[in-house]
Amino acid sequence: MSHPTPVRGLSRASRLDEAARRILAARLADVRHPEASLSGEFSMKGVHDMRVATRRLRAALQVFRPAGRLKKAERQVKQLQDALGEVRDLHVQQEWLDQAMRQQPSKHRAGLKSLHARRQGQLGGKSKRLKQALKRWTERTVPTLLLRMGQLEDSRAYGGGSVRRHLRQRLKRVEKRMAQYGTAPGAASAHELRKELKRLRYALEIFQPALRRTMDALLEVLVPLQDGLGELHDADVRLELLEHTAAEATSPEREAARKLLETVRQERAKRAAEIARELQRWQSERIVRGLRRLLR
Numbered sequence: 001m002s003h004p005t006p007v008r009g010l011s012r013a014s015r016l017d018e019a020a021r022r023i024l025a026a027r028l029a030d031v032r033h034p035e036a037s038l039s040g041e042f043s044m045k046g047v048h049d050m051r052v053a054t055r056r057l058r059a060a061l062q063v064f065r066p067a068g069r070l071k072k073a074e075r076q077v078k079q080l081q082d083a084l085g086e087v088r089d090l091h092v093q094q095e096w097l098d099q100a101m102r103q104q105p106s107k108h109r110a111g112l113k114s115l116h117a118r119r120q121g122q123l124g125g126k127s128k129r130l131k132q133a134l135k136r137w138t139e140r141t142v143p144t145l146l147l148r149m150g151q152l153e154d155s156r157a158y159g160g161g162s163v164r165r166h167l168r169q170r171l172k173r174v175e176k177r178m179a180q181y182g183t184a185p186g187a188a189s190a191h192e193l194r195k196e197l198k199r200l201r202y203a204l205e206i207f208q209p210a211l212r213r214t215m216d217a218l219l220e221v222l223v224p225l226q227d228g229l230g231e232l233h234d235a236d237v238r239l240e241l242l243e244h245t246a247a248e249a250t251s252p253e254r255e256a257a258r259k260l261l262e263t264v265r266q267e268r269a270k271r272a273a274e275i276a277r278e279l280q281r282w283q284s285e286r287i288v289r290g291l292r293r294l295l296r
Contacts, residue, residue: 002049004056005030010209012159019158020064023206024149027057028142031077038134042127044091051088054081059202063166067154076141083133086126089237094119096238100260111256115245159210164295167207170200171295175288178279185272187236194229197222214294221287228275235268 005026010019030053037046054077061074097116101109156162177193201222208215242264245257282288 002052004053004205007209010158012157012210014158014210016064016154016156016158016160016162017067017152019210020060020067020152020154021149024057024060024064024145027053027060028145028149031057031080032142035134035138038130042087042130044088044095047084047088047091047130051081051084054078054084055198056202056205059199060206063203063206064152064154066162068148068152070148073141073145073148076136076144080133080137080141083126083130087123087130090119090123090126092234093237093241094123096234104256104259108256108259111250111252111254112260114250114253115241115256159207163207163210167200167203168292168295170196170203171288171291174200178282178288182279185276187233187240190229190232190236190272190275194226194233197226197229201226217294218291221291225275225278225282228271228278232268232271232275235264235271238264239268 007019007022007026010022031050034046034050034053037043038050058074058077058081061070061077065071065074094116097112097119101112101116104112174193174196177189177196181189181193183189201219204215204218204222208219239261242257242261246254246261249257
């Protein structure tokens with residue numbers, strides 16, 4: 001995952017509105033950076049980088065919402081994020097199918113090639129929607145963001161108690177999702193835990209300039225679990241694709257899907273076992289309790 005643009009010169013004593021303007025400007029620049037690479041064909045890297053940047057921008061808009069009228073702008077950024085996500089998901093599926101075609105016997109490649117072509121066919125409609133979303137982003141969302149950033153006003157300290165309360169609330173949501181996953185460790189609960197970890201991570205990044213040692217320690221713990229859940233999510237998406245294909249598609253596609261299903265199920269089981277061990281470590285080492293202490 002790419003890193004956000006660093007923001008220098010902020011301290012715990014900085015005014016919250018000043019910090020908000022500078023951090024939002026940096027996050028906005030990160031979203032705009034890949035725009036040139038998406039002016040023609042949508043590259044896999046460009047879509048991925050812009051999607052991650054929109055998530056970080058949304059996190060900042062949510063954190064700094066009390067300093068100004070940012071809710072509408074945040075909704076508009078989410079529209080772009082969703083359109084990027086639809087294209088990104090197809091890119092990931094196509095890349096995986098490309099790899100599978102190279103690894104499978106020739107008799108199964110025709111079915112996989114047909115599956116790949118289906119994904120390519122869906123990409124046209126998703127790309128059209130993304131072009132429309134990018135146009136709205138440039139013409140409406142960016143001007144709205146710039147206007148709202150200039151109107152921010154909040155004299156509280158950037159590294160003050162309100163910040164820590166926000167982060168503790170985020171951590172509490174993560175803890176709740178962990179408990180739900182421990183009770184029912186399925187695809188849906190894993191996905192919700194992964195999303196909550198991302199939200200906490202992006203919020204932590206926002207306050208890294210003011211609370212660097214604390215945030216570095218928190219991120220060091222969070223990132224491995226988030227990455228592992230990402231790999232588990234990829235396996236779940238592949239399983240869903242192959243199970244639908246094995247039931248509904250053409251004969252060559254069904255045969256190719258059945259051949260791959262066992263491999264993906266084994267991969268999914270391996271990833272789930274890794275997550276179970278990591279969550280057990282969190283519990284045995286009382287990591288959540290330690291994170292709470294850091295955020296007091």
